Amino acid sequence: MSDTVTLDGRELPATDALLAAPARRARLLRLLEASSIWIVLLAAWQLAAIYLPLGDNPLIPAPLLVFSTLRESLPELWAGTLSSFAILIPGFLLATLLGVASGLAVGTVPRLQRIFFPFARVAAPVPPTVYIPYAIAILPTFQLSAIFVVFIGAFWPVFHNTAAGALALEQRYRDNAGILGLSGIEYRWRVVLPASLPHIFSGMGVGLAFSFVLLTVAELFGANAGLGRFVQFYADYADYPKMVAGILYTGLVTYLSMTLLELARRRALFWLR
Template sequence: MSQTSRDRLLLGIAILLLWQLSTAWLKLLDSQLFPQPLQVLHLLFEDREVFLKSLLSSFNLLFWGCSLATLLAIPLGLIVGWNRRLRLAIEPATNVLGPIPPIVYIPYAIAILPTFTQSSVFIIFVGAFWPLFMNTVAGVESLEKGIVDSARTIGVSRKSMLIHILLPGAMPHIISGGAISLVLAFILLTAAEMIGATSGLGWYVKYFSDFADYPRVVAGIIVIGAVVLTLMTIYQRFTGYLLRWRKQ
């Protein structure tokens, strides 16, 4: 086990001990709002089937929203970043639409789109699209002009320019934007599920908070945190593999 892994393990143990100390032993916190660790652990096991169903529901929405954003944001970002005239033309619209919090679209998405699934996928798509698109454009802009000019000089086709020159060159920026998109997409997913879903991790927390069942609320929050940590770890491993050439 590496030193970093040991440090993280010790930190986790310290947090659990502090939690146990403040709730079960010294009773410093309200027992209704702050359940004991063993109580939450029991609920994690007891509601495992509900959590599994919620995970599948949440991942379905997250997959489609992020997939659509990736399929559109990266190609469009490469094209816009490469074409200076097009980039300058849409820059005002990007500066206006990009910073708008996607959560404000939730009421309209629910009202306009026929199903909750479609409205949730749309909200996740909007949230994941802009960071990925803007970072892709920035990645293309950051490329050395000499590389692009050399590719043009030797007659590289547009398709090859996009796939073999611009995409690898912009990849570090794309990966940074992807990390932001993934976190933002999960936040929006949870928010959308809290408003109108009948399943999902956000729905689980909202449903039991309405009944003041705070032990289950804490259990749901822990599961959400574990899922986010797992997703980000997998993403970092995958992107580390894609950028392995930088270490070399």
């Protein structure tokens, strides 16, 4: 399409272009709004690095230094990511699997509610971090103990949300399942599970965020690789550019993982309109 049209011999911008310009400006403005805090933080960081008298060992390394350090450390950080994910993924997946299965069972069988809920009320609020030293002592490898801790942390939010979703199952779905004669495993698989998916995904979101917290904390205790370990290691050696690079990188990995879960949620819940 051409950018202009001619009317009575005068050149006028085509309607496409007329509409596109304000739309483009609005989009640009929105992008600016979304990144404003980042820009302010980056500027403040740069200024602090320049003007704060910190001597030879700057606690606040300049952004540019951090970014170049980040680039140099990428291979090491990538190895750390793999090591961390070897804990996070099995722990989180196991928690999701067992959390959903037990949540569905407890949410649909009143007797299991009477058995499980009194226990969950006491066990779930215990901060999983307190298990870390004992898990490390009792399990053969650090990886296993960290998986266990991540599992405990992610299990409860998934379990609670799944059970809540199953309990909140709308009467019309129960009725329809009853009419069709759906029962047992089939009823839970075809009706209760999909109907509870919105709840399940919010439980998984909380569980995944919590998994990252527990993972990095566990790595401070006894890992010889991993994202939390990277940060702790260079902090011990007062290599602050690397430490800060590690923090930024961990933040990015966490953000990307949460985004991936969000994409999965949207895909699974396409029917929710």
